[in-house]
Amino acid sequence: MPALALIDMNNFYVSCERVFRPDLEGRAVIVLSNNDGCAIARSQEAKDLGIKMGDPWFKIRDAYRRAGGVGLSSNYALYGDMSARIGDVLAQFSPDIETYSIDESFVSLEAVPPQSRFQLAKDMATTVRRWIGISCCVGIGPTKTLAKLANFTAKKRLLDNNGVADLMDEERRARAMAVIPVGEIWGIGRASATKLNALGVETAADLLRVDRRLVRNVLTVVGERIVAELAGESCVDLDLEPPPQKGCAVTRSFGRSICEWTEMEEALAFYAARAGEKLRRQNRAASVMQVFMHTNRFNGDPPYSNAATARLPEATTDTRDLIAMALVLGRRIWRPGYRFAKAGVILDELVDASAVQRSFLVDPDRRGKSAPLMAVIDDINNRMGNGTLTLAATGICRHWKMQAGMRTSRYTTRWDELARVR
DNA sequence: TCTGGGGTCCTAGGACCC
DNA sequence: TCTGGGGTCCTAGGACCC
Numbered sequence: 001m002p003a004l005a006l007i008d009m010n011n012f013y014v015s016c017e018r019v020f021r022p023d024l025e026g027r028a029v030i031v032l033s034n035n036d037g038c039a040i041a042r043s044q045e046a047k048d049l050g051i052k053m054g055d056p057w058f059k060i061r062d063a064y065r066r067a068g069g070v071g072l073s074s075n076y077a078l079y080g081d082m083s084a085r086i087g088d089v090l091a092q093f094s095p096d097i098e099t100y101s102i103d104e105s106f107v108s109l110e111a112v113p114p115q116s117r118f119q120l121a122k123d124m125a126t127t128v129r130r131w132i133g134i135s136c137c138v139g140i141g142p143t144k145t146l147a148k149l150a151n152f153t154a155k156k157r158l159l160d161n162n163g164v165a166d167l168m169d170e171e172r173r174a175r176a177m178a179v180i181p182v183g184e185i186w187g188i189g190r191a192s193a194t195k196l197n198a199l200g201v202e203t204a205a206d207l208l209r210v211d212r213r214l215v216r217n218v219l220t221v222v223g224e225r226i227v228a229e230l231a232g233e234s235c236v237d238l239d240l241e242p243p244p245q246k247g248c249a250v251t252r253s254f255g256r257s258i259c260e261w262t263e264m265e266e267a268l269a270f271y272a273a274r275a276g277e278k279l280r281r282q283n284r285a286a287s288v289m290q291v292f293m294h295t296n297r298f299n300g301d302p303p304y305s306n307a308a309t310a311r312l313p314e315a316t317t318d319t320r321d322l323i324a325m326a327l328v329l330g331r332r333i334w335r336p337g338y339r340f341a342k343a344g345v346i347l348d349e350l351v352d353a354s355a356v357q358r359s360f361l362v363d364p365d366r367r368g369k370s371a372p373l374m375a376v377i378d379d380i381n382n383r384m385g386n387g388t389l390t391l392a393a394t395g396i397c398r399h400w401k402m403q404a405g406m407r408t409s410r411y412t413t414r415w416d417e418l419a420r421v422r
Numbered sequence: 423t424c425t426g427g428g429g430t431c432c433t434a435g436g437a438c439c440c
Numbered sequence: 441t442c443t444g445g446g447g448t449c450c451t452a453g454g455a456c457c458c
Contacts, residue, residue, distance in 0.1 A: 033426035040426070040458095058424035074426090101458045189456050220432065222455085249428055256423080298425055344427090403424085 002234060003109040003168060005121050006147040007090065007128070008155070009136045012103035013041035016082045017072055019133040020411045020419050028069035032057050035253045035402040036073055045069075073407035081412040086132055093124050098239045106144060108238055114168070121164045140166040141173075144236045145229035148186040149176065149204065170232075177204035177230070187226045192219055204230060244350070245282060250274045251344025254400040257296065258340045264293065265327055266395035271345040272326035273394050276319035277381075279347065280374055285315035285356050286347035289322070291329035296341035306333040314359040315351050318370045319377070322347075323393050 009015060013031040018024045028045035032038065039046075039055045049067055051060060057071060064071065083102045090097055096108035107124070109117050121138040129135050139150025146167055152158075153176045154165035167173045183193035185204055195218050201207050207215075208230050216224045225235045250271040258264050268291060279286055289312060294305035308329040312321065326345050351357075358367075380389045409417035 035426070036424080037426050054425080056425040061424090104458080187456065191455060222432065245429080247429075251427065253426070296425085299423090342426095346428095402426095 001142050001168070001232075003112070003114070003117060003140060003142060004144060004147040004238065005107045005109055005117075005124070006100075006139045006141075006144070006151045007105050007107065007124060007136050008139075008151050009086070009103035009128075009134050010155070011041055011043055012083075012134070013074065013079055014043045014046075015134040016079050017075070017408055018043075019082070020078075021408065024070060028064070028067065029072065030064075030069065031072050031074050032406070033074065034404075035255065036071075036404065036406065037253065039071075040074065071406060073404035075407050075410065077410040077413045078408070082132065082134065086128055086134070089128050089131055090124060092127075093120065096238065096240060099242070106147065106238055109140065117168070118164060118166050121166070125163055135163070138164045140164070140168060142168060142232045143229040143234045144238075145186050145226060146173065146232065149173075149180065149184075149230075152180060152184055174205065177208065180204040182207050185226060185230070187222065192223065195219070244284065244352075246350060247346060247348045248275055248278050248282075248284070248286070248350060249344060249346040250278070251292075251342065251346070252402060253342040254340070255402045256400065257301075258343075258400050259338070261331075261334055261336070263400055264330060264334060264340060264343065266393070266398065267343055267400050268326045268330045268345060269323045269391065269393035270395060270398065271343065272322040273319050273391060275345050275347050276317060276322045276374070277378065279317045279350070280353070280378055282350075283353045284350040285317045285353040286322070287312060287315040287349035287351060288347070289325050289329065290346040290348065291326055291333065291344070292346070293330070293333060293340050293343035295338050301339050301341075302337075304335055304338045306335075308332045314362045314367075315349075315353075315356045316370075317353050318374060319391060320370075323391060327393075 014029045017029065017031065028049050029043040030039045030046045030051055031041040033040045036057050038057055039051055039053060042051050046069055049064065049069060051064065061071065079102060087099055087105065090105055090107060094107045098106040100106055109120065112120055117140055121140055125136050125138050137151055137154040139147050139152070139154050141147040141150045150165045150167040153167065154161055154163055158176050158179055159165060159172060167176060180203055182188050182196045182201055182204060183190065185207070196207065201210060207227060212224055212227060215227050228235050252271065254267065258267065288309065290307055290309040292307035295301045295303055297303065310325060310329055312325060316322065377389050381387065411417060411419050
């Protein structure tokens with residue numbers, strides 16, 4: 001029987017911050033989304049104060065601070081780098097790893113003798129804790145869904161475990177599933193949980209007992225697959241090699257609303273340029289672009305929301321093409337008189353950049369010069385820092401940019417922001 | 423004043439074809 | 441009196457994940 005471990009960092013973003021800010025240990029700490037919008041990571045102390053995932057910062061700020069809580073802007077440079085380091089540690093334990101998200105990895109334990117799996121999982125957790133400074137939980141199960149469930153079991157200490165839970169054994173599995181709400185199962189979100197509850201299905205164990213055809217009726221094949229996985233039948237393979245991305249988006253709320261086309265133009269150009277950088281990093285070219293913009297949905301501003309999509313003459317990675325198209329599409333949906341809160345550039349139908357289907361409409365001479373030019377720009381920005389060389393269309397002042405006033409230093413990726421020892 | 427961003431997958435329904 | 445059937449492709453929207 002196959003065996004998988006799921007390693008999941010505890011309160012990952014907060015834990016990253018605490019590695020470099022030990023003064024935050026023992027205190028309520030939350031990390032905020034872009035623009036300091038809402039809480040996206042919470043320390044245990046913050047959870048105990050009643051802070052919920054997604055709570056808007058401006059609503060909780062005052063009371064939270066009075067209670068001694070700390071709010072931090074998100075520092076993705078730091079979290080991304082810590083995540084890569086954790087990946088290096090895990091790679092020492094097994095070659096068969098799927099990096100599932102910034103703070104979670106699946107590790108195949110198939111080659112590990114059953115009696116050694118638990119100890120190996122413990123060793124992984126202690127090593128990550130000791131070398132990186134971040135604690136984590138490990139769940140072991142025969143399928144991905146059960147490994148996730150085991151991880152939940154470990155996090156909530158539902159069985160007699162401490163940070164590691166092994167659910168390979170069917171009897172232990174049944175005991176855990178009897179107390180785990182359906183909504184905690186991987187792939188069962190709010191909508192599905194509500195439907196299941198209406199059918200009297202409250203726990204994972206309940207779901208396992210439901211007739212599969214009924215599950216398929218209510219939750220489509222997605223639900224059917226989840227039940228199979230819960231029963232120990234593997235339906236979701238380990239992805240050792242991340243599959244190439246199909247789309248790529250740069251979307252962002254503005255630091256303050258945009259009312260002028262000149263500013264929207266700048267923002268769209270900036271987003272398109274960022275999208276281009278992402279594409280080139282993955283050696284992909286985009287065939288289709290969508291641009292959208294909308295007003296604030298919450299504050300009573302007159303609502304307007306629109307999107308425009310077009311196919312590029314030829315799949316491209318060239319920032320100039322992307323900006324030009326973004327502005328054409330943006331112009332099409334721009335309406336004066338509204339206060340825009342957010343916009344985005346979405347690229348679709350990504351293809352391998354070295355195998356682009358060519359078009360007669362594109363000047364071959366320009367095409368030949370595009371890749372070297374972009375490579376030079378990227379290289380300069382990599383060496384001298386992001387934003388060293390930009391296209392003028394992306395703006396200079398960027399008054400619309402997001403707020404991140406409470407961001408900690410990029411300790412591990414910027415020489416000028418290294419931690420200081422006094 | 424202030425409510426995130428970036429992905430994936432699935433389905434239903436319309437348009438179109440023969 | 442009588443108004444087909446079966447297939448594909450595309451898109452928008454929903455649901456979910458972290």
